[in-house]
Amino acid sequence: MYFHALIPFKPVNPKTRLSCILNQEEREAFARAMLEDVIASVLKSGCSATLLCTHPFKHDDALIAVRKESLNEAINWALAQFHCPALIIMADLALVTAGDIQRLIRTEKDMAIVPGRGGGTNAIFLKKPKCFHADFYGASFLDHLRIAAECNFSVDVIDSFRMSTDIDEKEDLVEILIHGKGRKSREFLESLGISLLIDEKGRVRVERDAHKETL
């Protein structure tokens, strides 16, 4: 194993912005499907997976820590334990590949960071995790660059469409259906009868077949 990958995960009532197309049980199953895609890529990259969970959860291929505090506090609790490089990666990067993760962990800089859309941060690789602290709200990408500067870290910004694509809203599902061939998250969406649709303006949307059963 190369390094620890920390994956924050919310097993109960996750992805509420998808409520317009998925009920709670479906959102929980979908979040698990995306998590499976992320864990598979993490393990294939040579890293081990540790899930930071908000509620009790079981997984055959990952260590679990259930933490009741906020996302940042949970991550910072974990970082403080690490004596070796660590990767923090979000559980909803349904398109991430092992090769993408290797772009992070092979950096020559002290830190590699992947911006998410809308100012967010989707993954951080830290060679000296103890010095750092996470700040995953608001314009977290800029905040993390500032924290890195305070630590005197050299920084590699990794330019990746797949890793910048976190899945929060209905429109984001388009990316999984277009680019997610072979992914568990795509299989799950298709099993619910969710498919692509070109609207009257030529834009790509998703629609759900009303005849398919809900979970």
Add this chain to the structure above:
Amino acid sequence: MYFHALIPFKPVNPKTRLSCILNQEEREAFARAMLEDVIASVLKSGCSATLLCTHPFKHDDALIAVRKESLNEAINWALAQFHCPALIIMADLALVTAGDIQRLIRTEKDMAIVPGRGGGTNAIFLKKPKCFHADFYGASFLDHLRIAAECNFSVDVIDSFRMSTDIDEKEDLVEILIHGKGRKSREFLESLGISLLIDEKGRVRVERDAHKETL
């Protein structure tokens, strides 16, 4: 010069989905500012720039072809003239760098393609342009892969956040303000008093200072 870069450009009333924050004159100036960013990166990458314009337009550093037909017809008209490799790149990739373009033109495959968000295509590099035809509506990324297969092209899908980010809507401006340091498009937005704002849900938005003059 390495290759020709074809850049479709609409100088008159472009980017209508930004009407909620920019008036027509501002949208035209903003589209030109993004075009400047794209042309600068194209030239720095070693390519020459040819603008396929819907209306008369002048530029000191680019060739101009004014074409009245649709986007696809204009591109296909241009591709048919090319006896050497060609790059097609959108004029609203405000974050593209010369290094990003080199990732495309250095491909070992017959074609390199950059997906845009929502199923689109933001750039295509073609070693044998004559064989290909563009189809830039709807799920164009999947359509272009299909057309490439019909041409028996090997295909490199380039994974890039910067190049996947085309600027169509108000929320897309966030990306320029966060990642566009030194860009003319960012300077232009800032000159209008457009800046970042964290909303009550912790999401990053843009706002416009009502006291600044309109163009």
